[in-house]
Amino acid sequence: MNIEFAWPWFFAALPLPLLALLLPRAANATPPALHFPFYDALQIRLQSYTGQRSRSRLILAVLTWLLLVLAAARPQLIGETVHLPVSGRSLMLAVDLSGSMQTKDMRINGHQISRLAAVKLVAGQFINKRKGDRLGLILFGDEAYLQVPLTFDRKTVHTLLDEAQIGMAGKQTAIGDAIGLAIKRLRKEPARNRILILLTDGTNTAGNVDPLKAADLAAEEGVRIYTIGIGSGEMEVQTLFGPRRVATGDLDEASLKAIASKTHGRYFRARDTAQLAKIYTLLDRIEPVSKEKQSWRPVNELYFWPLGAAFLLSVLIALSAAFGQRVTSAPAEVRHA
CATH class of the missing domain: 3.40.50.410 (von Willebrand factor, type A domain)
Structure with missing residues (x-):
């Protein structure tokens, strides 16, 4: 038995996310705010926290993309030859x-x-x-x-x-x-x-x-x-x-x-x-x-495994983003206060 890919040319899509680096960044507009003495320390801790979460989400996003491309290439388990x-x-x-x-x-x-x-x-x-x-x-x-x-x-x-x-x-x-x-x-x-x-x-x-x-x-x-x-x-x-x-x-x-x-x-x-x-x-x-x-080799499709894993990772990314948004909204409220 061995694993083959029915559509291997889909692997050419792997570097597509890198094109996002060539796009111009969005301008950050800083709204008017009042200065609080403790805000700078709080901001440093929040930036460290959000940075860690961003790296985790980035890793999850990369794995999700790899799994989606792998599923699109249609991996197949090819059995032994049957006569x-x-x-x-x-x-x-x-x-x-x-x-x-x-x-x-x-x-x-x-x-x-x-x-x-x-x-x-x-x-x-x-x-x-x-x-x-x-x-x-x-x-x-x-x-x-x-x-x-x-x-x-x-x-x-x-x-x-x-x-x-x-x-x-x-x-x-x-x-x-x-x-x-x-x-x-x-x-x-x-x-x-x-x-x-x-x-x-x-x-x-x-x-x-x-x-x-x-x-x-x-x-x-x-x-x-x-x-x-x-x-x-x-x-x-x-x-x-x-x-x-x-x-x-x-x-x-x-x-x-x-x-x-x-x-x-x-x-x-x-x-x-x-x-x-x-x-x-x-x-x-x-x-x-x-x-x-007549000779033939049984073929078992395997694409649903990486596709299912990509779906689970995308759910984790969505949950992580939603939770992070709630945490980072706190300093914004303080800043506008």
């Missing part, structure tokens, strides 16, 4: 919260977990890696809702994804509406950086927008869509005759592939958490985090 990555992507996540996402057909470490739990686990790790990218979160069920607008705050995106619950957006699946909402939010971003990652385990069963028409609009707006179909397609259940595998889900892979193809994205199939993790790793390679950086 910030330049965002290379505006990336929106759209996560299905329909009722089927609670199906426990995903495995991790030999344990069955729900599809949504798998998404939270793996997508959370993906979010944490996207340092420098702007991330947003859409949750969809019967309708699509913007849970987090595009932001650099990865922690908030991760937290709100973890807090998402099955059914909070409805029990059905509005894929088209989710794509439409993402387009609306990505439209103002640079064309090459508009990305949507859509995770779903079913087919479009709700909403006002057809997914394929929404994909056509996304292609026109330059939004690349990576679709991820989640779910193993079967799960193990316990019956009276032992464990049995049953089919789960009605994933519309044809539509998801068509959406990805129309928008120059890709379709992925995640049958377990390991495959889902590989998909996100692949997405990191396809859409890498920007390595460019």
Whole structure:
């Protein structure tokens, strides 16, 4: 850290008060007065007193002027250099919260977990890696809702994804509406950086927008869509005759592939958490985090400190002058008497 001055040329004003010495002095007119024997001794003591006060006020005035010039030069505390990555992507996540996402057909470490739990686990790790990218979160069920607008705050995106619950957006699946909402939010971003990652385990069963028409609009707006179909397609259940595998889900892979193809994205199939993790790793390679950086140094203004000190000193000077005037008025009254 170091201190710099934004307007150092103000220091050229420091000698300006010296110009007052070049001005002619005011003539002192001595009014008529009566002579008192004790007045001369009193006058000598008062002159000594007022001389000391005048020197004190002069010192205060000089300090006040120095502080005012210092404040005018705008001293600034310059912090250490901070490097910030330049965002290379505006990336929106759209996560299905329909009722089927609670199906426990995903495995991790030999344990069955729900599809949504798998998404939270793996997508959370993906979010944490996207340092420098702007991330947003859409949750969809019967309708699509913007849970987090595009932001650099990865922690908030991760937290709100973890807090998402099955059914909070409805029990059905509005894929088209989710794509439409993402387009609306990505439209103002640079064309090459508009990305949507859509995770779903079913087919479009709700909403006002057809997914394929929404994909056509996304292609026109330059939004690349990576679709991820989640779910193993079967799960193990316990019956009276032992464990049995049953089919789960009605994933519309044809539509998801068509959406990805129309928008120059890709379709992925995640049958377990390991495959889902590989998909996100692949997405990191396809859409890498920007390595460019911007540098800046934080600046804290300090001018208010010398300005405040100058104000306090000016108050002291005013009080001193007022008090001195009352003291020196006494001999004048005696002299005119």
